[in-house]
Amino acid sequence: GNSVTQMEGPVTLSEEAFLTINCTYTATGYPSLFWYVQYPGEGLQLLLKATKADDKGSNKGFEATYRKETTSFHLEKGSVQVSDSAVYFCALSDYNQGGKLIFGQGTELSVKP
């Protein structure tokens, strides 16, 4: 079945450091890929998405490229801020599986000043 695997957290970085959160997926078809962010005490918010291979999603300085050859959708940001501290979820939706949104386990990011 379809699945999403993220790098384990917590990830702790200093402000202005470069961020990479790895995400790989397994899917039977051609999924759409998403990154959601959850700030403490809040619900999930869509951060970015990509619907086909080689698409790059970007938002708020974050970006991720849909790599079909490596089945990956790694999240990157060139310079993190304390306000980026949150839990980040990679997710996929596969038309062949009814479009159900499947989440990875989440990666906690903590940015120190």
Place this chain on the structure above:
Amino acid sequence: DAGVIQSPRHEVTEMGQEVTLRCKPISGHNSLFWYRQTMMRGLELLIYFNNNVPIDDSGMPEDRFSAKMPNASFSTLKIQPSEPRDSAVYFCASSLGRQALSGNTIYFGEGSWLTVV
């Protein structure tokens, strides 16, 4: 614009009691989802409605859980009787269109934090 609205935000109840969680989706959205989040199991899709009709309830853990959507602007998730292992954050979400097909964005509420003692 109002987002997905859930109530209550926090609930503490005793084992065996009935719990009802409520959700108002974003106006105009025709798909509604209930998710459960725990440390052990992460985010799990419990049930999904499209045009007020339950489409996929395979994630509902057992008969103690039930969900209804009597109209396009309201849904409930009920647990009866509740057990300590039901303690979790329950999220309601909505989208325009079926699930995340073709990249449809799913919008989440702030969650209902349930503790069963």
